[in-house]
Amino acid sequence: MENNKRPETMQRITTPELAEAFIAEQVEAIQKQVGDKKVLLALSGGVDSSVVAALLIRAIGKNLVAVHVNHGLLRKGEPEQVIEVFRNQMNANLIYVDAVDRFLDKLAGVSSPEQKRKIIGAEFIRVFEEEARKQDNIHFLAQGTIYPDILESGPVKAHHNVGGLPEDLDFELVEPLKFLFKDEVRVVGVALGLPFGMVYRQPFPGPGLGVRCLGAITRDRLEAVRESDAILREEFLKNDLQNKVWQYFTVIPDLKSVGVRNNVRCEEWPVIIRAVNTRDAMTATVENIPFDLMQHIVRRIITEVKGVNRVLYDFTPKPTGTIEWE
Ligand code: XMP
Helix, strand or coil: CCCCCCCCCCCCCCCCCHHEEEEEEEEHHHHHHHCCEEEEEECCCCCCHHHHHHHHHHHHHHEEEEEEEECCCCCCCCHHHHHHHHHHHHCCEEEEEECCCHHHHHCCCCCHHHHHHHHHHHHHHHHHHHHHHHHHCEEECCCCCHHHHHHHCCCHHHHHCCHHHCCCCEEEECCCCCCCCCCHHHHHHHHCCHHHHHCCCHHHHHCCCCEECCCCHHHHHHHHHHHHHHHHHHHHHHCCCCCCCCCEEEEECCCCEEEEECCEEEEEEEECCCCECCCCCCHHHHEECCCCHHHHHHHHHEEEEEEEEEEEEEEEEEEECCCCCC
């Protein structure tokens, strides 16, 4: 039976030197485990899958087949960054799947948050499975499982969508980060040459912007969520808030209100800004964002984001408000 307990003798990886030692050890272990066979990985571009990808590229180069599925619910610039970092800079064998229409067609008219999550998860497995079947000589599946995933939910990464592949796709798992805590994964990621912004990014839910475009997702409202989120992130980065606030994003409910634009009444959506700090995501406090910065962000959103005429700030701590809105 597989051992899923972090060895007591394992040192915390806190420095670049310790990260290098870990990388050397894992590269050897991976090479020994997989030989000249290929390894498949669902590369979302999140911290864990990116670090696993970089480690496997170091160990087996083009024998890693990394699949990046763009489900249309990613943040602005994310698919481009995955392609730039992994294909252009790291010379990886990266398969980019544009599945935007497929996901958005499946999600059209679906307003229940539970149903939306289910559709996104199931469709992800389907797309990934299709890509897996196109490949020969694949015997292994790499996963960005980290130690908290094992402690919290057993061997399969809880929010990792590839937990449910069909039985005939019977891969052996490669999980080189399974004994690492998040801070250690980040130190290893930097040592592997990943961009700082990719390794120290805020948490982002698997169903992506799908949980922030409330109710039934439409392309125009999804675009407004993506654009307003990009403005918020750009301003937080510029004003040095990105490492002081744990999670920050925008949400758009499925409602319109009356406003006025160029002396004409307009019915448009409100954007809700959420910016919270937390230790473990079980409780959260709301951040005190400088008022003039808030005004600047509001001005940018109502002028630059199509279809938005109001901006609200969510002052609710958790409890009672969860961090996400659905
Ligand atoms: P809540 O909204 O429950 O969020 O206060 C706590 C943390 O979990 C993230 N979150 C998710 N992550 N899939 C994920 O991978 C999800 O469906 C999901 N829902 C919430 C949320 O972003 C926050 O960091």
